[in-house]
Amino acid sequence: MAADISDFFQSAHPFDLAVWLNQLPVAQASGHLADIPLPRRAKVFAHLARDRQVDLAQALTPNDFAEMVAQMDADDRADLFNLLPRAAQHQLIHDLKQEDCENIRSLSAYPEGSAGAIMTTDYAVLEAGMTAAQAIDALRCMGPGRETIYRSYVLDGDRRLIGSVRLHELILADEATPISNFMDKALKTVTPTTDREDVAKMIAQYDLFAVPVIEADGRVVGIVTHDDATDAMQAEMTEDFQKISTVLPFTQSLRQAGIRVLYSKRIVWLALLIFGNLFSGAGIAYFEDMILAYVSLVFFLPLLIDSSGNAGSQSATLMVRALATGDVELKDWRDLILRELIVAAALGATMALVVFPVGALRGGPEIALTVGLTMFVVVIIGSLVGMSLPFLLSRLRLDPATASGPLVTTISDGMGVLIYFSIASVVLGL
Amino acid sequence: MAADISDFFQSAHPFDLAVWLNQLPVAQASGHLADIPLPRRAKVFAHLARDRQVDLAQALTPNDFAEMVAQMDADDRADLFNLLPRAAQHQLIHDLKQEDCENIRSLSAYPEGSAGAIMTTDYAVLEAGMTAAQAIDALRCMGPGRETIYRSYVLDGDRRLIGSVRLHELILADEATPISNFMDKALKTVTPTTDREDVAKMIAQYDLFAVPVIEADGRVVGIVTHDDATDAMQAEMTEDFQKISTVLPFTQSLRQAGIRVLYSKRIVWLALLIFGNLFSGAGIAYFEDMILAYVSLVFFLPLLIDSSGNAGSQSATLMVRALATGDVELKDWRDLILRELIVAAALGATMALVVFPVGALRGGPEIALTVGLTMFVVVIIGSLVGMSLPFLLSRLRLDPATASGPLVTTISDGMGVLIYFSIASVVLGL
Numbered sequence: 081m082a083a084d085i086s087d088f089f090q091s092a093h094p095f096d097l098a099v100w101l102n103q104l105p106v107a108q109a110s111g112h113l114a115d116i117p118l119p120r121r122a123k124v125f126a127h128l129a130r131d132r133q134v135d136l137a138q139a140l141t142p143n144d145f146a147e148m149v150a151q152m153d154a155d156d157r158a159d160l161f162n163l164l165p166r167a168a169q170h171q172l173i174h175d176l177k178q179e180d181c182e183n184i185r186s187l188s189a190y191p192e193g194s195a196g197a198i199m200t201t202d203y204a205v206l207e208a209g210m211t212a213a214q215a216i217d218a219l220r221c222m223g224p225g226r227e228t229i230y231r232s233y234v235l236d237g238d239r240r241l242i243g244s245v246r247l248h249e250l251i252l253a254d255e256a257t258p259i260s261n262f263m264d265k266a267l268k269t270v271t272p273t274t275d276r277e278d279v280a281k282m283i284a285q286y287d288l289f290a291v292p293v294i295e296a297d298g299r300v301v302g303i304v305t306h307d308d309a310t311d312a313m314q315a316e317m318t319e320d321f322q323k324i325s326t327v328l329p330f331t332q333s334l335r336q337a338g339i340r341v342l343y344s345k346r347i348v349w350l351a352l353l354i355f356g357n358l359f360s361g362a363g364i365a366y367f368e369d370m371i372l373a374y375v376s377l378v379f380f381l382p383l384l385i386d387s388s389g390n391a392g393s394q395s396a397t398l399m400v401r402a403l404a405t406g407d408v409e410l411k412d413w414r415d416l417i418l419r420e421l422i423v424a425a426a427l428g429a430t431m432a433l434v435v436f437p438v439g440a441l442r443g444g445p446e447i448a449l450t451v452g453l454t455m456f457v458v459v460i461i462g463s464l465v466g467m468s469l470p471f472l473l474s475r476l477r478l479d480p481a482t483a484s485g486p487l488v489t490t491i492s493d494g495m496g497v498l499i500y501f502s503i504a505s506v507v508l509g510l
Numbered sequence: 511m512a513a514d515i516s517d518f519f520q521s522a523h524p525f526d527l528a529v530w531l532n533q534l535p536v537a538q539a540s541g542h543l544a545d546i547p548l549p550r551r552a553k554v555f556a557h558l559a560r561d562r563q564v565d566l567a568q569a570l571t572p573n574d575f576a577e578m579v580a581q582m583d584a585d586d587r588a589d590l591f592n593l594l595p596r597a598a599q600h601q602l603i604h605d606l607k608q609e610d611c612e613n614i615r616s617l618s619a620y621p622e623g624s625a626g627a628i629m630t631t632d633y634a635v636l637e638a639g640m641t642a643a644q645a646i647d648a649l650r651c652m653g654p655g656r657e658t659i660y661r662s663y664v665l666d667g668d669r670r671l672i673g674s675v676r677l678h679e680l681i682l683a684d685e686a687t688p689i690s691n692f693m694d695k696a697l698k699t700v701t702p703t704t705d706r707e708d709v710a711k712m713i714a715q716y717d718l719f720a721v722p723v724i725e726a727d728g729r730v731v732g733i734v735t736h737d738d739a740t741d742a743m744q745a746e747m748t749e750d751f752q753k754i755s756t757v758l759p760f761t762q763s764l765r766q767a768g769i770r771v772l773y774s775k776r777i778v779w780l781a782l783l784i785f786g787n788l789f790s791g792a793g794i795a796y797f798e799d800m801i802l803a804y805v806s807l808v809f810f811l812p813l814l815i816d817s818s819g820n821a822g823s824q825s826a827t828l829m830v831r832a833l834a835t836g837d838v839e840l841k842d843w844r845d846l847i848l849r850e851l852i853v854a855a856a857l858g859a860t861m862a863l864v865v866f867p868v869g870a871l872r873g874g875p876e877i878a879l880t881v882g883l884t885m886f887v888v889v890i891i892g893s894l895v896g897m898s899l900p901f902l903l904s905r906l907r908l909d910p911a912t913a914s915g916p917l918v919t920t921i922s923d924g925m926g927v928l929i930y931f932s933i934a935s936v937v938l939g940l
Contacts (some may be wrong), residue, residue: 091696095715220682229678230660247677248659252650266521284744285525287737306736307717313740314714317747318831321754325827325915326820334832335842342853346824347860350889353820354864357813365809365872371801378808379795382923383787385812390756390783390916394776397755401748402764412765423772430777434784442795459780485755485915486820493812 089116098127106132110139122151129333134163146175155200155308158187187302195279196272198312199293199302204232206259208242213255215245228305231289234263240298241267269294272301279304280313281406316404323481324400326350349486356490360385360497367501370510376443377504380435380451385496387431387455388462389489395420395466396483403470403480413471420467421460428459450507454500461499462492519546528557536562540569552581559763564593576605585630585738588617617732625709626702628742629723629732634662636689638672643685645675661719663730664693670728671697699724702731709734710743711836746834753911754830756780779916786920790815793927800931800940806873807934810865810881815926817861818888819919822896825850826918829900833910843901850897851890858889880937884930891929892922 089097089112097116101109101124113136116124125133125148137145137160149157149172161169161184173181183201190196204222206215219229232250234243243263253262269292270279283291283306290305319329326349330341364371364381371378402408408416432452439448466488470480504510519527519542527546531539531554543566546554555563555578567575567590579587579602591599591614603611613631620626634652636645649659662680664673673693683692699722700709713721713736720735749759756779760771794801794811801808832838838846862882869878896918900910934940 093696093698093716095717216681219678247681248649251646251677251681266523268523284737284740286523287525306740307714310714310736310740310743314743314835318835320751321827321831324751324754325824327824327828333837334828335838335846339849339852339856342849343856346821346853347857350817350820350824350857350861351864354813354817354861357816358868360812361809361872364812365806368805371805371808375798375801376795378801378811379791381808381811382790382794382815382927383784386787386916386920386923387780387784389919390780391776393916394755394757394780397751398757398764401751405744405748407763408765416765419769419772422769423776426769426773427777427780431780431784434781438788442791486816486823489819489919490816493816497812 094120094123095127097124102129102132106135106139110136114140114144118148119151122148126152126156129336130159130163131332131336133160134165137164137168142171142175146172150176150180153200154183154187154202154302155198158184158197161188162192190272193276194272195270195274195276195293195304196302198276198279198308199272199304200228200308201302203228203290203292203303206232206234206245208234208236208258208260208263210259211255212250212253212257212259215250215259219247219250228290228303233292233300233303234259235300238298239300241269241292241294241300243267244292267292270304271295276304276309276312277316277404280309280316283309284313285406320400320404320481323479324397324484326353326484326486349484353486353490356487356494359494360490363494363497363501367505370501370504370508373510374443374447374504374508376447377450377500379442380439380447380454381497381500383435384451384454384458384500385493386489388458388492388496389485390462391424391427391459392462392466392488392492393485395424395463396469396485396488397466399467399470400481400483403474410471410474413468417464417467420463424460424463425456427463428456431459432456446507450500450504453507454496454503457499457503458492458496461495462488465492465495524550524553525557527554532559532562536565536569540566544570544574548578549581552578556582556586559766560589560593561762561766563590564595567594567598572601572605576602580606580610583630584613584617584632584732585628588614588627591618592622620702623706624702625700625704625706625723625734626732628706628709628738629702629734630738631732633720633722633733634659636662636664636675638664638666638688638690638693640689641685642680642683642687642689645680645689649677649680663722663733664689665730668728669730671699671722671724671730673697674722697722700734701725706734706739706742707746707834710739710746713739714743715836750830750834750911753909754827754914756783756914756916779914783916783920786917786924789924790920790927793924793931797931797935800934800938803940804873804877804934804938806877807880807930809872810869810877810884811927811930813865814881814884814888814930815923816919817885818892818922818926819915820892821854821857821889822892822918822922823915825854825893825896826899826913826915829897830911830913833900833904840901840904843898846897847894850893854890854893855886857893858886861889862886876937880930880934883937884926884933887929887933888922888926891925892918895922895925 101112113121204219206218230247232245233241236242243265244267245259245263249262268282268286272293279291290303292300293302293304294300322329328345328348330345432455435455436448436452439451469483469488473482474480531542543551634649636648660677662675663671664675666672673695674697675689675693679692698712698716702723709721720733722730723732723734724730752759758775758778760775862885865885866878866882869881899913899918903912904910
C-alpha cells in the first residue's frame with residue numbers, strides 16, 4: 081500500500097496528483113505535498129484548484145512555501161500571489177529572493193483578463209549576432225525545462241524584439257550561419273493590455289506556439305504560450321456560458337463554489353428581469369375586459385410568449401457565439417438582418433400552422449386566427465430582437481454575451497403580450 | 511498596386527490570405543490562389559472556410575488541385591476529401607499518388623468527432639537503439655516542416671509505441687547517450703475512436719504538445735497536435751452553444767449558412783416545445799372559473815412562469831458547462847442537490863419579497879400572498895429541474911447540453927401554472 085502510493089507519487093503526472101490532492105482534507109493534502117520533492121512539488125501545486133492553493137499556502141510553513149513558489153512558473157505564481165490574503169503576500173515577499181519578488185510584482189500588476197496576466201517571463205532569448213551553433217550552445221546553457229525553448233526570441237541591446245527562431249530551424253541550419261539570416265521577422269505580437277480572448281484567438285488562427293508580449297516601445301516583457309491561451313479560452317467560454325444564462329461571471333469551480341457566491345451571482349439578473357416582466361403584467365391588466373370576455377385567450381398566453389422567447393434565444397445565442405469566434409463582425413449586421421427576417425418568417429409560419437387547429441378546437445375560428453397570426457408575428461419579432469441585441473451591445477462596447485436568452489425572452493414577452501391582445505382586439509372586433 | 515498585392519502574397523500569413531480570399535467571388539479567388547506558389551498555396555487553402563474550399567476545388571483544374579492536395583497536411587486533406595462531392599472524390603483518387611490516396615482513405619474513414627478524424631500522420635519516428643546524435647541526424651533527414659518535430663515517437667519494429675523524446679532533451683543530452691535512457695515511457699495516449707472533446711481535454715489538462723493515437727494492439731496510427739485539438743474544442747463549444755439554445759448542431763459558419771439550413775436546424779425544437787406549452791394552456795383552461803373570479807391572477811402569470819424558467823436556465827447552463835469541462839461529474843449529483851436547494855430557496859425568498867408589494871398593490875393581500883408563495887416555490891422547482899436535467903440526460907448517455915434553457919423553461923412553465931393556481935385555490939379559499 082505505502083509502496084503503491086510512493087510509486088504513484090513518483091510516476092504520476094502532476095495533474096493526476098493534483099486531482100487526488102484536491103479531494104483530500106487540507107491537513108492530509110499538505111502532508112502529502114511535503115513528501116513530494118522539489119521541483120515536482122511546484123508543478124503539482126500549480127495544477128491544484130485555486131482555492132485549494134490558497135488553503136495549502138497557509139498550511140505550509142512560510143519557508144517551505146517560499147521555497148516552492150521560487151520554483152513555480154512565473155505566470156502561475158503571479159496568479160497565486162493575487163489570490164493570497166494581504167498578510168500572506170507580505171510574508172511571501174519577505175521570504176523570496178529579490179529577483180523573484182520583482183518578477184511577481186511586475187506580472188501580478190496586469191489586470192485580470194489581459195495578456196499581461198497570463199504571460200510568462202520564462203522564455204529563451206538569443207542575440208542577432210549569434211551563429212546557429214552558438215545559439216544552440218546558448219540554449220544548452222539556459223537549459224530551460226519548459227517547452228518554451230521551441231521558439232527563441234532574438235532581441236537587440238534594448239530588449240526590443242527583432243525576430244524569432246524555431247528550434248528545428250537552428251538544428252537544420254548550417255552551424256556557421258548567423259541566425260539573423262533565417263530568423264522570422266514578421267512576428268505577430270500583442271501588448272500587455274490585449275484582451276486574453278484576442279490573444280487566444282490569434283494563437284488559434286495562426287497556429288502559433290506562443291506570442292510575444294511587447295510594450296509600446298518594442299521591448300519584450302513576456303510571452304503567452306499556447307497552453308495558457310487554451311486555458312484562458314476555456315475560462316472565457318465558461319464566462320460566456322454564465323452570461324448567456326444571466327449568471328454574473330465567477331471564476332471558481334462550480335463544484336466548489338459556495339452558497340453565497342452562487343446566490344449573489346444569480347440574483348442580480350433574476351431580480352432585474354422581474355421588473356421587465358411587470359411590464360407584461362401591466363399590458364395584460366390593460367386588456368382585462370377582453371380577457372373576461374374571451375378567457376380562452378389566456379390559455380394560449382404561455383405558448384405564444386414562450387415561442388417568441390425561444391426563437392429569440394436561438395437567434396441571440398447563435399449571434400453571441402458567432403461574434404465571440406469572429407465568424408461574424410459588427411459590420412455584417414445589415415447583411416444578416418434580411419436573412420434572419422426570411423428564416424423567422426418561415427419559422428413563424430410553420431408554428432402558426434401547428435397552433436391554428438388547436439386554437440380552432442379550443443376557441444373557434446376567430447381565436448384560431450388570432451393565435452395563428454400572433455404566433456407568426458411574435459416569432460419574427462422575437463428573432464429580430466434576439467439577433468439585434470448582441471450587435472447593439474457590441475456597438476455600445478458592452479459584451480454581446482449579455483444578450484442572454486432570459487433577457488431576450490423578457491423583452492419579447494412584453495412585446496408579445498401587446499401584439500397578442502392588439503391582434504385579438506382587431507380580429508374579435510372589440 | 512500590383513506590387514502591393516504581390517508583396518502581400520509573399521509575406522502575409524496564410525491565415526490572412528485565406529481571410530481575404532474567403533471574401534472574393536469564387537472565380538477571382540481561384541485566379542489569385544493559382545498565383546501563390548506551392549507549398550504555400552496548400553497552406554493558404556487549408557485555412558479557407560470549408561464551403562469555400564469545396565467551391566475552389568471545383569474551380570481549379572483537376573491536375574492543379576491534385577498537386578496542391580498532395581502538399582496539404584494529412585489531416586486537413588482528409589477533412590477536405592470528406593466534404594467533396596462523390597465525382598470530385600473519384601477524380602482526386604485517380605489523380606493522386608497511391609501513397610497519398612491510401613493515407614486519405616485511412617484518415618477519412620474515421621467517424622466525425624473522433625480522434626481519428628482530427629489526427630495527422632505527419633510525425634517524427636525514432637528507433638529505441640539510436641543515440642542522441644543519431645536521432646538528431648535522423649530528424650535532420652526527415653526535415654519535417656511542421657512543429658510536430660518537437661516531440662518524436664520511439665516505435666519498435668511493429669510500430670508499437672514504446673516512448674517519446676522531446677527535441678530539447680535530444681539537444682541537451684550527451685551525443686552518445688542512447689535515447690532509450692532518457693525517453694519518456696509513461697505516455698498519455700488515445701484510440702482512434704476517442705471523442706475529440708476528450709482528446710482536447712487531455713491535451714489541455716496535461717499541457718501536452720500532442721497526443722499519440724494508438725490502436726488496441728499498441729500500433730501508432732497518428733498524433734493529434736495541440737492546435738487541432740484547440741480547433742476541435744472550439745467546434746464542440748459552438749455545438750454546445752447551439753444545443754443549449756435548442757438549435758440542432760451545424761458546422762457551417764453562421765455568416766455563410768443558408769436559409770434552409772437555419773430553418774431546418776431551428777424548427778425542430780421550436781415545434782416540439784409548442785406541444786410542451788400546450789400542457790400549460792390546458793392547465794390554465796382547467797382553472798378557467800378561478801381566472802374569471804380573480805382576473806388579476808393573470809397579470810402575474812408571465813412574471814411567475816418566466817422567473818421559474820430563468821432560474822432553471824441558470825442552473826441548467828451552469829451544469830451543462832461544468833459537466834463539459836469535467837469540473838462536475840455524474841457522481842457529484844447527490845452532493846450538489848442540497849446546495850442547489852439552499853441557493854434556490856434564498857433566490858426564491860428574495861424574489862418573493864420583491865413581488866409581494868406589487869401583488870398587494872394590484873390585487874390586495876390575498877393575491878400578494880398567492881404571488882409571493884408561488885414565486886418562492888416555482889423558483890425552487892425551476893432550479894431543481896434545471897440542475898437535474900443535465901445529469902439525467904448524461905445518465906441516459908445523451909448529451910447534457912440538450913438540457914437547453916427553453917426546454918427547462920417549458921417544463922417549469924407547465925409545473926408553474928399548476929402550482930400557481932393550486933396555491934391560489936388554497937389561499938383564496940376556492
